[in-house]
Amino acid sequence: MSKxxxxxxxTPAVITANDLRMGHCVWMRDGDWxxxxxxxxxxxxxxxxxxxxxxxxxQANIVVGPYLAEAKRGADGRPEPTHFREAFRRRGPSxxxxxxxxxxxxxxx
Amino acid sequence: MxxxxxxxxxxxxxxxxxxxSQVERRLDGSLTEEEFRPLRLMNGVYLQLxxxxxxxxxxxxxISPDQMRTLALLAEKWDKGYGHWxxxxxxxxxxxxxxxxxxxxxxxxxxxxxxxxxxxNTIRNVTTDAYAGAAADEVVDPRPYxxxxxxxxxxxxxxxxxPRKFKIAISGGExxxxxxxxxxxxxxxxxxxxxxxxxxxxxxxxxxxxxxxxQVVREFLPEADLLPFVEAIISAYNLAGRRDNKYKARIxxxxxxxGLDVMRDEIExxxxxxxxxxxxxxxxxxxxxxxxYAAPAFRNEADGDYEARRAASVGFRSxxxxxxxxxxxxxxxxxxxxxxxxxxxxxxxxxxxxxxxADLAERYGHADLRISHDQNVVLPHVHKxxxxxxxxxxxxxxxxxxxxxxxxxxxxxxxxxxxxxATARSIPIAQEIADHFRARDIEDExxxxxxxxxxxxxxxxHHHLGHIGILGLDRAGVENYQITLGxxxxxxxAIGQRPGAGFPAEEVVPAIDRIINTYLDxxxxxxxxxxxxxxxxxxxxxxxxxxxxxx
Numbered sequence: 001m002s003k004x005x006x007x008x009x010x011t012p013a014v015i016t017a018n019d020l021r022m023g024h025c026v027w028m029r030d031g032d033w034x035x036x037x038x039x040x041x042x043x044x045x046x047x048x049x050x051x052x053x054x055x056x057x058x059q060a061n062i063v064v065g066p067y068l069a070e071a072k073r074g075a076d077g078r079p080e081p082t083h084f085r086e087a088f089r090r091r092g093p094s095x096x097x098x099x100x101x102x103x104x105x106x107x108x109x
Numbered sequence: 110m111x112x113x114x115x116x117x118x119x120x121x122x123x124x125x126x127x128x129x130s131q132v133e134r135r136l137d138g139s140l141t142e143e144e145f146r147p148l149r150l151m152n153g154v155y156l157q158l159x160x161x162x163x164x165x166x167x168x169x170x171x172i173s174p175d176q177m178r179t180l181a182l183l184a185e186k187w188d189k190g191y192g193h194w195x196x197x198x199x200x201x202x203x204x205x206x207x208x209x210x211x212x213x214x215x216x217x218x219x220x221x222x223x224x225x226x227x228x229x230n231t232i233r234n235v236t237t238d239a240y241a242g243a244a245a246d247e248v249v250d251p252r253p254y255x256x257x258x259x260x261x262x263x264x265x266x267x268x269x270x271x272p273r274k275f276k277i278a279i280s281g282g283e284x285x286x287x288x289x290x291x292x293x294x295x296x297x298x299x300x301x302x303x304x305x306x307x308x309x310x311x312x313x314x315x316x317x318x319x320x321x322x323x324q325v326v327r328e329f330l331p332e333a334d335l336l337p338f339v340e341a342i343i344s345a346y347n348l349a350g351r352r353d354n355k356y357k358a359r360i361x362x363x364x365x366x367x368g369l370d371v372m373r374d375e376i377e378x379x380x381x382x383x384x385x386x387x388x389x390x391x392x393x394x395x396x397x398x399x400x401x402y403a404a405p406a407f408r409n410e411a412d413g414d415y416e417a418r419r420a421a422s423v424g425f426r427s428x429x430x431x432x433x434x435x436x437x438x439x440x441x442x443x444x445x446x447x448x449x450x451x452x453x454x455x456x457x458x459x460x461x462x463x464x465x466x467a468d469l470a471e472r473y474g475h476a477d478l479r480i481s482h483d484q485n486v487v488l489p490h491v492h493k494x495x496x497x498x499x500x501x502x503x504x505x506x507x508x509x510x511x512x513x514x515x516x517x518x519x520x521x522x523x524x525x526x527x528x529x530x531a532t533a534r535s536i537p538i539a540q541e542i543a544d545h546f547r548a549r550d551i552e553d554e555x556x557x558x559x560x561x562x563x564x565x566x567x568x569x570x571h572h573h574l575g576h577i578g579i580l581g582l583d584r585a586g587v588e589n590y591q592i593t594l595g596x597x598x599x600x601x602x603a604i605g606q607r608p609g610a611g612f613p614a615e616e617v618v619p620a621i622d623r624i625i626n627t628y629l630d631x632x633x634x635x636x637x638x639x640x641x642x643x644x645x646x647x648x649x650x651x652x653x654x655x656x657x658x659x660x
Contacts, residue, residue, distance in 0.1 A: 021136065022206045023160035061138045064156055083586050085525060088534075089158055093526035095454045095536045098189055098204070099159045 005070055007049040014040040014071045014079050015049070015056050016089070017063035025089050025100065026063060031055055033063060036104065037090040042071060042079045115173040121218035124225060128152045129211035136208075151231070151269075153224030154210055157529050163202045163210055164227040165217060169237040169255040169279075170198030170480040174467035177478055179220045181463035187213050192463070194448060194456040194484040196520060196571050197276070198236050199227060203527050225263055230271045232262035232343070237279045238286040239481035242402060243443045243489035245435040247281040248298045249306060253398035254335060255279050257391060261336055268343055272350030273358035275343060276315075279308075288482060290314045290322045290602035291574060293360045294342055299329070306332045312342055312372065313364030316568035320604045321361040324369050326376060334384060336391045341380035345372060405475035405490060407438040413494030425500050427553075428511040433496075436489075442496065444474075444488040445481070445513040446503060451547060455521040455539050456484030465506050473499045482571075482598075483520050485513065514557045516625070517543035520571060524564025524581060525588075531564035533581025533588040538562055538617055545618045546625070555625060558639040561596070574598035576640040577624060578605040579617065590617045594624070594651055595643050608652040620655055627654040 007013040015028035019035075026033040027040030031052070034040065043049035049068060056066035074080040081087040092099025128148070135145040149155075153164040165180070172180075180200055184192045187209045188202040195201055205213060217223055226233055235255045242250040258277055262268065268275070278292040282299070289295025295311035308330045314323025330338050346360045349367060357366075364372050419426045434443040446466065448456050458466075466486055470478045473495040474488040481487050491499055503509040512518045519542060522528065524535030539562050546552055561575030565582075572578035578593035589611045596605030612620050625639075627650050632642045643651070 018156055018160075021208050023156060023204075025159060060142055061136070064142055084588060085158075085583075088525055092159060093203075093536075094534060095457075095526055095540070096189070 005068075006046050007043045007068060008046065009044045012042045012044045012071050012073055012079065013049055013068045014042060015052055015066055016040070016069050016086075017056065017066035020060075020062055020064050024103075028052060028056055028066070033059075035100065036107075037100065038078045040071075040079050042073060043068070115176050115221045117219050118221045118223075121221065121223050121225075122215065124152075124223065125211055125214035125218050128214055132207060132211055147229065149207075150228040151225065152210075152214070153227035154207070155228065155529070157203065157527050158525070158531075159527065160204045161207050161210065162527070163205045163213060163224060164195070165200050165202070165222060165224050166227045166234040167198050167200060167222075167480050168259050169235050169241070169252055170239050170482075171241070171252060172478045172480065173220075174470050174476050174478065176220045176222055177463050177467040177470070179216055179222065181460040181467070182216060183213050184458075184463065185460040186216075191457050191459045193454070193523060194458060194480050194486070196482055196484065196522070196569060197234060198239070198480045198482060199234055200480070201523070203523070228274075229269075230273050230275075232258075232265065232268055232271075232275045232277065235259050235262070235277045235279065236287060236292075236482070238281050239479040239485075239487040240286060240434055240443050240489055241281050241479070242404060242477075243434075243436050243441075244281065244284070244286075245437045246284045247437065248283070248300060249281060250402055250404075251279040251281040251287075251296075251298055252402045253395050254296070254298075254308075254332070256398045256401070257336065257395050258339065260394065261391070267340075268347065271343070271347055272352050272363075273355070273360075275346075275360070277339070285599055285602075286482075288571075288574065288598040288602075291316055291320075291571070291598060292323065293346075294339060295323050296335075298332075301329050308332065308335060310338065310342075312376075313361045313369070315359050315361040316571060316573050317359070318356060318566040318568075319359075319362065320568070320573040321365060322602050322604065323361075324364065326369065326373050332395075333392055334380070337383040337387050338376070338380050340383045341376045344379050344383070345375040349375070404438075405477070407441060407490070408492050410440065410492070410494065412440060415493040415496055418497040422497075424504070424509075424511070425497060428500055428509055429496065431511045431515065432513040438490070440493055442491055442493055444491050444496070444499065446486045446488065446508050447510050447513050447518055448485055448508075449512055449518045449543065450507055450510045451517075451544065452540065454536050455519055458486070462506060462508060465502070465508070469499060469502060483518065485518070512552060514559070515552045516546045516555050516558050516560060517552060519543060519560045519562060520575070521562040522564050522569035524562075524570075528564060528569075530567055531581070532566070532583040533564050533590065533614075535562045535564040535570055535579075535581055538579060538581070538590065538614065541618050542621055545622065551625075551629075554635070555629070556635065556638055559596075559598075560621075571598060572596070573604045574602075575605060576638075576643070577621065580611075582611065584611065588614045590614065592617075592620060592624075592655065594648055595640070597640055600640075601644075606648060608648050609656050623654040624651050627651055 311323035563570035593605030
């Protein structure tokens with residue numbers, strides 16, 4: 001689901017993908033990957049985002065299908081989704097407490 | 110040819126080993142994702158929203174208790190304790206890790222199961238009636254032919270790179286419970302005037318973004334000509350099907366663009382070539398498969414306390430009224446175990462439930478289990494004297510919901526809760542509709558009705574065929590649901606029609622409620638089903654209820 005928008009201060013973005021071995025969603029942060037969407041790096045500059053995307057594509061032995069997903073800066077400065085699909089990816093399914101919502105709760109205990 | 114009985118299978122082990130090697134090469138960088146993707150898809154491995162998904166074929170929905178226990182093992186050991194029955198009689202696991210999938214395929218191979226051709230542009234799992242071999246109205250059990258087609262099509266070299274996926278369904282008789290009109294090839298077993306067995310052959314049906322009902326390409330095909338004729342159809346399609354546009358690549362478009370007569374001429378010509386080289390080995394195999402699927406030794410005994418139990422227990426009576434079908438053997442019934450209990454995700458089965466069904470099938474059901482198109486499980490052969498005991502055990506496990514064919518027995522694809530292709534969620538909509546009508550306590554009053562929900566235009570929830578269909582879409586970043594009315598996958602195949610604009614998620618239940626209230630007001634009698642009333646009066650009253658003009 002690649003986006004045609006240009007990352008900017010008005011339309012920030014995160015880089016997200018799935019982990020190759022395990023399949024779970026991951027987000028890019030400082031050239032590395034995190035399974036915590038709140039820790040994702042927010043890209044507000046096109047050139048920096050392009051470079052990071054090249055780096056992400058180069059990590060094809062770690063992740064599958066990296067793409068820029070539109071995001072917004074939340075009140076706490078952390079990225080938040082702008083589309084419901086990305087919101088579901090960050091949370092997990094709505095019929096069971098599985099996926100990231102469960103992982104994050106477990107890690108907070 | 111490929112042998113797939115419920116026992117250890119060396120060929121499947123070999124295929125699992127192949128996939129293990131492919132995964133290793135992907136992980137060590139020898140294969141790129143572009144190279145690996147078609148290989149994993151050929152083995153039923155998708156990458157979904159939150160995880161990989163493994164789709165395991167359940168051939169024509171028929172599964173043995175040992176195979177069912179293996180499905181439970183997979184759910185427990187490598188997934189999150191459950192699996193999802195699909196509308197194509199398969200099972201999907203939503204949370205496997207790529208590194209574990211070769212082990213899962215090994216476990217499946219031990220009982221003759223696999224995930225081959227559950228994806229990709231190949232001939233997919235052949236589907237049929239969940240009541241095959243049991244239904245009173247059946248001409249003949251379609252499963253020997255389904256098995257022949259499966260054995261023939263599995264890894265068939267000529268048909269590994271078709272223009273698009275290809276689906277075959279077989280009905281055992283005139284009463285179609287296999288939705289043959291909505292398949293690339295639909296086969297209906299029938300007898301001609303001489304009493305000889307053969308097939309009515311349909312081609313060019315399909316749902317998705319361009320729903321089209323199939324057309325009859327041959328009224329009567331002698332049963333011995335099945336494989337050469339099917340080969341001729343797929344060969345003609347393989348050559349003529351479009352490869353320039355994914356959305357125009359299914360045979361339904363090939364037939365629609367070129368015309369049925371052109372296709373028929375090509376098929377009949379190719380059929381003669383193909384038939385000439387068939388040696389008869391296929392007929393030997395069908396004879397063998399008839400033995401495999403010979404009817405069990407039905408007991409010829411009285412119903413026991415069946416009627417007394419029905420009289421004494423309201424719950425049992427309600428369940429037997431709703432969830433049983435007429436069996437061809439005296440004293441027997443086929444049982445639909447619905448996976449649509451309150452709060453349940455349509456079609457989701459826990460490992461414990463799978464094991465219980467395996468045990469119950471051995472104890473009460475001649476060790477036979479089926480997965481149905483509507484995401485339920487059928488015990489096709491249960492003697493009436495065993496029904497109360499079966500019901501009691503199902504009830505204790507929360508599996509005796511008396512709602513087969515009722516408004517809470519909703520078909521729904523996984524939607525955007527899991528699927529990467531989805532444009533909206535399906536599961537919560539299904540749950541909300543079921544909860545709403547349960548709360549109104551009018552399920553029985555509404556009677557038989559078929560609601561089907563898809564989370565995108567690809568139509569895995571078969572929404573076009575629902576009496577009420579619901580299609581989830583993304584409208585400017587908000588989930589929105591289009592309603593269709595008048596679809597039917599069974600008695601009189603029909604594609605549902607859109608009465609008007611879609612509804613946001615929170616307005617779907619009120620909209621369905623207005624449709625149902627309209628139906629209850631205008632039906633002739635309690636016996637007139639929703640779809641019959643709709644056919645009688647047309648869309649207008651429902652449209653008026655859905656889109657009231659504000660005063």
